[in-house]
Amino acid sequence: MTTTPGLRERKKAETRQAVYKAALRLVAEHGFDHVTVEAIADAANISRRTFFNYFADKADAVMYGEEQRHQLILAKFRARPAGESSWPALYRVAEEIYGELGEPDRDWSLRIRLARRHPSLLARQLAGLGALERELAQAIAERDGDHGLRPRVLAGAYLTTLRIATVVWLEEDQNRGLAESTMAALDELGRSFED
Structure with a gap:
């Protein structure tokens, strides 16, 4: 079964939004310098590699x-x-x-x-x-x-x-x-x- 491009794009948008929200929450709680890409990826329930499919670094996510x-x-x-x-x-x-x-x-x-x-x-x-x-x-x-x-x-x-x-x-x-x-x-x- 294949997914339609619309569904795929929606899932990508949802993942990007989840990473963004996780990054903001963690920065608010711990400060920018104390938050790692790994912590953001974990909070968004994705891998570090997946994080880099969406953002170049944690500042991009924030x-x-x-x-x-x-x-x-x-x-x-x-x-x-x-x-x-x-x-x-x-x-x-x-x-x-x-x-x-x-x-x-x-x-x-x-x-x-x-x-x-x-x-x-x-x-x-x-x-x-x-x-x-x-x-x-x-x-x-x-x-x-x-x-x-x-x-x-x-x-x-x-x-x-x-x-x-x-x-x-x-x-x-x-x-x-x-x-x-x-x-x-x-x-x-x-x-x-x-x-």
């Missing part, structure tokens, strides 16, 4: 959720109606993402806070944000037909606003939701980019 969010932002932006200008499209992307994913739980915020304290993870996060900014600026340029400075400024300002809203939410006692904090921050930014 940062996988960040990469997923980056790809989601790009995919949703590209899927917005063609006649919609970039600022409203970006705003709607944030609304859609929070509408679909809901609020992160407190465990997520704790794990993210702990994981981002490590210099190598911070470096990867910044590199990932730089790549996302370039791709998003290109998508904005294609959408608006403007290949000047504005797409880069808009992409950079949008991503910085998302980051600031998350940092403020993490640093405060989280009395209001991340979605509410993010949309309020985007409202502030939007005053500069509304058409």
